[in-house]
Amino acid sequence: MKENIVIVGGGIAGLLSASLLAEDKKYNIHLIEKTNSLGGLLKCFDYGKNGKFDYGAHNILETGINELDNILRDLLPSNEWQVSSAINGQKRALTGIYFDGKLQQNSPFIDLRKRKNIDELRIDFLKNFEKTKEHKKTTAYEYSKSLFGKKITKEAVVPVFKSLYGIHPKHMDYMAMFLTPLVRVGLFDEKIMKDLLPTQLLSSILSYPEQKNLGSDILGVKKAYYPKKYGIYRVIEALKEQLEKQGVNIHLEDEVKDIVEKNNRIEEIILSNTKIKNINHLFWSAGHLILKNLLKIKLDNLKFQKPPKTVITNLLIDKKLKIGDICYFYNYDSEYKTFRVDNYINYCSGAKRNGLYPISIETLASDNDLENIDKITQTAIDELKAFNVFGKACKVKFAKTEVLDYGFPLLTKDNIETMDRVRESILNRNIKNLTLLGILSQKDLFFESDIKKDLYLKVKRFLDEC
Secondary structure, eight states: OOEEEEEEOOSHHHHHHHHHHTTSTTEEEEEEESSSSSOGGGOEEEOGGGOEEESSOOOEEOOSOHHHHHHHHTTSOGGGEEEEOSGGGOOOOEEEEEETTEEEOSOSSEEOTTSTTHHHHHHHHHHHHHHOOSOOOSBHHHHHHHHHOHHHIIIIIHHHHHHHHSSOGGGBBTTHHHHTTOSOEEOSOHHHHHHHTTSHHHHTTBOOSOGGGOOHHHHOSOOEEEESSSOTHHHHHHHHHHHHHTTOEEEESOOEEEEEEETTEEEEEEESSOEEOSEEEEEEOSOHHHHHHHTTOOOSSOOOOOOOEEEEEEEEESSOOSOTTEEEEEEOOTTOOEEEEEEHHHHOTTOOBTTBEEEEEEEEEOTTGGGOHHHHHHHHHHHHHHTTOSOTTOOEEEEEEEEEEEEOOOOBHHHHHHHHHHHHHHHTTOOTTEEEOSTTSSTTOOSHHHHHHHHHHHHHHHHHHO
16 A cells, blocks of 8 residues: 655645655655645636736746756746746846835835935945944844944835834844845946946845846846746646646645644644545645644744735736836835735736736735725725826726735744744654645745745655655
C-alpha cells in the first residue's frame, strides 16, 4: 500500500509543492483546501458577461531556479505569456505612487527633490550614510533611520506609514518597508545618479529619478510573467489540470479538524469529509496559528493585532486611465482611503473586454467600513477622479466591490514576533514528518519569490532523503 503525503493549503506554495512531490510516483499525494477553489490570492471573481477579475493584480516572478520556473512557464504556451523585463528592450512592469498630491510616474519610490528643504534632507542623509555601519532590521522606524536618517524618516516615511496603515513605523516590522516600495528615496537628479550608480551602497538606497531609463545591468535579468489573455487565474486553472493528470487527490471544501500525533510523527489527519491514515509526511502551508491549535500547543501572552480586510472594487470603464505605462500605483496621501490601483491593460494586452478597460481599486477596510459596501464603491470611484487619472469623459460601465476571504498581511512588530513564537513552538515539538511551508515558515520569509525558492529546497530535500 502506498503511503500518503498530505499538503494543507491550496495557495501557490501548496500547489507547487504538490506538483514537485507528484513526480515521485511511490506516494499518494493529497492537497487539502478549505475553500471551494484553489489559488489563494491568485483566484478570480466571475461576473458573467462582464468577465473575470483577478483578486488584485499579481504576476509570476522568476526565482532563478530553472526547474521551478519551468513548471509555471510551461503551464501556458510561450506565445501566451506577456513578459515584463528589462532585457533586450522588453517592456517591464512600471509602478507609480500618489505622493505629495500628485501621481508620481517617474519612480516607484518617494521622490523628495521638490521639497523646499531638499538641501537639509540631502545633508542629513549623507551624514547618516557616513556614520551608519549596518542597517537595523528591527522595526520599520529603526530600519528607515538607518537607511535615510532622522529627517527623511520623520518627514516622509512616518506619514506614509500612518496613511497606509494608521500605525507609526515604530510598531511595524522592518519587512513592511518592502511591502510597498519604501526602501529607497529620490534625492538627486539623473546626472548625479549616473555618477552614483557604481557606488553600490549608495545606489541601493537612492532611487533613480527615471525608472524607464534603467536597464537590466541595474535591475537584473529576472522576468515577470502574466497571461496575454487575461488573467492570472488561468495559471491556477492550468496548474490544477496538471495536478489532476499527475494523480494528485485534490480535496476542496475540506478542512483539517484534528491531527493524531504519536511518537513525534503525524499518524492520522481528520478532515471535514474523510480521514487520511498511513501518513508519510505532512506539508503545512495554511497558517501556523491553525496548526498550533490543532497540535494543542499552549502559548501565553500572544499579541496579535487583527489585520484590516482587503476590499477590492472592480470597475469597467470606457477609456484608459491617464497614467501612461503604469501598471499599478500605491496611494501614500492620508487624504484618501485607496491603498492601490491596478491598471490591467498595462499588465495584459488582452485585458480589455466588450470594449471596456478593467480596473481594480484596493482598500484596507475596518469592520465598521464594511457595513456600507456601496459607500466603499462610490469612494473608490470618487478618489480615482480626485487622483486626476480618470478622464472627464470617462464613464464607469460596471462596478462591484468584494471583500477578500484573506485579511491584509499587517506586519506589525507584535504580529511578526507572535508568528515567530508560534513557528518556533511548532518546530520545538520535533515532529519528524512535518514540514512548514509558506509565509513566515522561516524567519523573515514573506515575499512570493522567496517562498517559492524555500518550498523548492524543502521538497527536494525531502525527496532526496526518501
